[in-house]
Amino acid sequence: MSAKEGITSREQSFADWYNDLVLRAGLADYSPVRGCMVIKPHGYAVWELMQRALDDMFKATGHQNACFPLMIPKSFLSKEAQHVEGFAKECAIVTHYRLKNDPNGGGVVVDPEARLEEELILRPTSETIIWDTYRGWIQSYRDLPILVNQWANVIRWERRTRLFLRTTEFLWQEGHTAHATEVEAEEEARRMLEVYRRFAEDWLAVPVLVGLKTETEKFAGAVRTYCIEALAQDGRAIQAGTSHYLGQNFAKAFNCQFTSSEGKLEYVYATSWGVSTRLIGTLIMAHSDDKGLIAPPRLAPIQVVFVPLGRDAESREKTYAVADDLAKKLGRTLWSGPELSPARYEVPELEHPMGLPIRTKVDKREKESPGFKFNDWELKGACIRIEIGPKDLESESCMMAIRDTGEKVSVPLGEILERIPGELDAMQRRLYAKAQEFQKAQTRRVDSWEEFEKAFEGEGGAGLVLAHWDGTAETEAEIAELTKATIRCLTFEPDPEDLQPGTCVRSGKPSARRVIFAKAY
């Protein structure tokens, strides 16, 4: 932490900067439960805005929400062989269902007589219980497709945790769809990947790589895993969302068959796809600065904060009234933000959202100095700060400060209402453009092992490295062990040059195309 109770600078330590920011901006807090966090109101407000935008997009693409049990019978996990092997072993296990008073007087103890016949696992993901349920819902092709999503908490017993980015319990959505054909399921997996891409770029203002995971990195139980990969300011990649084409793997494991329109009995084709509260960590790491949170306006809990000032009650009464009036009017103004990235894959037209009322706050704390309040709102990521003092009122103006640029200008009071939406639009565009430039600057081609090793030495990230790879899991594992760099994806949008064949940066064997390596969160 820096001297005046601020946050560590990114240069000093990116990891400390991140933790300081999350804690001090009131986004999340540590909890007494190992690896679990408390999402505080300011952080949860970001999640609610994310949920609303994503949920609208899910519904616009034909999905409905449902809710499946948190606790999964242990035997379900071993039904899909790869799934349990690659994925589901580090989990929370419920073995008993009753406490009793400690006969020795030490509070309560587990009642040994209340042992479950079969242990229950807290869902690390819900494919197993959902496919066990779908078996009862699907008889004929007329019951298909099933397009269902669930907003839920999940538990994965992580060794190393980091607020928002990797926690033992986290919040997410998991879509689970059932289809009559491979083609339809594959289209669904790609459609939802595109929904994620648009959400990341249009809402988070974070450009992402879109592509295919390697066999090593794919979801255990999937045929193919697609992903979006974002970039933190320290040059590390962040897997921000995944969409899986699961083939008939789970349908076979749970014996889920349907009668096709030709009267044939077939196994159902499946997808699953998810994003989580990790997106909040992504947002922070992509945009924020040493003063605190910079949130893209579409996801900022407070878009416009008013700081009315005055030395005495009389003058405050006047500035408060002006601030309250402006805030009230903005609260009746709908704003939806610009569309930054046009559709790139086949998806149904998503209607541009109607917008939400502009989110404002009037800061009337009287025990804090103006300077404290300005810093506080910069820490918390209010996009625009409007300062109104008695002298401003005399000149019928106010000071407007823009969070990301730090620009501060005087604006006539009469122009504020019409100016705000344009300023929010501009900030949303600016953050996206800046992140795009950063991504470009952090991407490079590497051709020799020496150069590759050097790129990834040291603790920090190293940006995105395009290199040739021989396509084998052995080489992939060797590279990861030596450098901690993993293959983030085989991008769908490579530069034509990266599709030229070459030789593997590690093994020297032939390579069909370059893939993207990075250190990742």
Add this chain to the structure above:
Amino acid sequence: MSAKEGITSREQSFADWYNDLVLRAGLADYSPVRGCMVIKPHGYAVWELMQRALDDMFKATGHQNACFPLMIPKSFLSKEAQHVEGFAKECAIVTHYRLKNDPNGGGVVVDPEARLEEELILRPTSETIIWDTYRGWIQSYRDLPILVNQWANVIRWERRTRLFLRTTEFLWQEGHTAHATEVEAEEEARRMLEVYRRFAEDWLAVPVLVGLKTETEKFAGAVRTYCIEALAQDGRAIQAGTSHYLGQNFAKAFNCQFTSSEGKLEYVYATSWGVSTRLIGTLIMAHSDDKGLIAPPRLAPIQVVFVPLGRDAESREKTYAVADDLAKKLGRTLWSGPELSPARYEVPELEHPMGLPIRTKVDKREKESPGFKFNDWELKGACIRIEIGPKDLESESCMMAIRDTGEKVSVPLGEILERIPGELDAMQRRLYAKAQEFQKAQTRRVDSWEEFEKAFEGEGGAGLVLAHWDGTAETEAEIAELTKATIRCLTFEPDPEDLQPGTCVRSGKPSARRVIFAKAY
């Protein structure tokens, strides 16, 4: 079940009718996990509408959402003595955090080496972990009040379960607030009770009793528990929501103190309040009939279903086009419904909501007969059904069927759009008025033990019985054991006659006022 794959009638068996309806209307399903249900899309849509309306009201009364861990250290539960005694023993207990391959080849088994030092409890409610957290957030009176709500899943190991009404896992919201004074906390508990009452009456269209629980029935750890109590069509009461004034009990248990404005160190005052997916069961039991679900329009997933008909592709093309056009236009019409019950207690003015787009569906299933579709939408509780056949088009009209009254009238196509909102309003009012009448008819005074016992004999409900009680927990327990009737509440709105003193219906001792007895879900 009745002959033609229908649902059991209420007269035959209210319990079977309820289960048949929930399952066949696609609201919920049983799950392979004992006592847990799957909330299906049609049921979850009701919950989403409830969440939205309640969340708006919570925010209008100054609350913010947050998220606390699902898993609570076992030792926390015994810190508030009454809490663990009366409440928290039947719960799911996590003892291990890893599975491993069965050395004998039988799938996966719990890894005995991955045993937790301290067991974790799945939250049955979150007072303990939240007050442990609040201790870190509260130092001074300036940190108060904290007005936080959480939307979450909770686990209570129930012996007897019933879809929506009592399940091992359920969804709910739990508000947890912290205050500097008793007066303020008490006001908060009453304010949120009033929010619940208005939600029940204005949205569910279910009149409720509002009042105070007895010491026996109050929440373990509370000073006072307030409740709203609804009535099912079988004469049983349903506790639909509770709001607790917790005093300083949890603050003392978790050592949460603050410095008051006078510089004194004091324990914080608390409230908590919650409603759950049980409200969906309440809605069903209050309004539905032998044909299926009757949902109040404000909470109906489908408000208007169009059933366009035609014997051949050509005529269907025309009726489909008309139905699609009307549905699209209704989807751009905001409707918010009438306000049925004026504010009765001191609450801040809640703005009447702006309304939501009217929720429509066009049923284009071609393999099903018109009769099947009509029955299906009655089962699923679409409020208004619009049938459009080729002959209707010739006369530029359609048939409009109203779900609750069964009325079916011909309406000119040109009048449909303007007529729908009024019909929805009328249905919302009608359901509330009917439920009010039912509540009144089911309420009676009983003065002798003989009459009291007789009222509660047999399996079914017995409505609401106003009787004198001597105020002791012993008599309350005795009555419950003999009749299964419990004291639902000491209502805030008694008839003046019920405030007259009398003699206890069981013990014959003096009684200050009548209280409300009922069998309850």
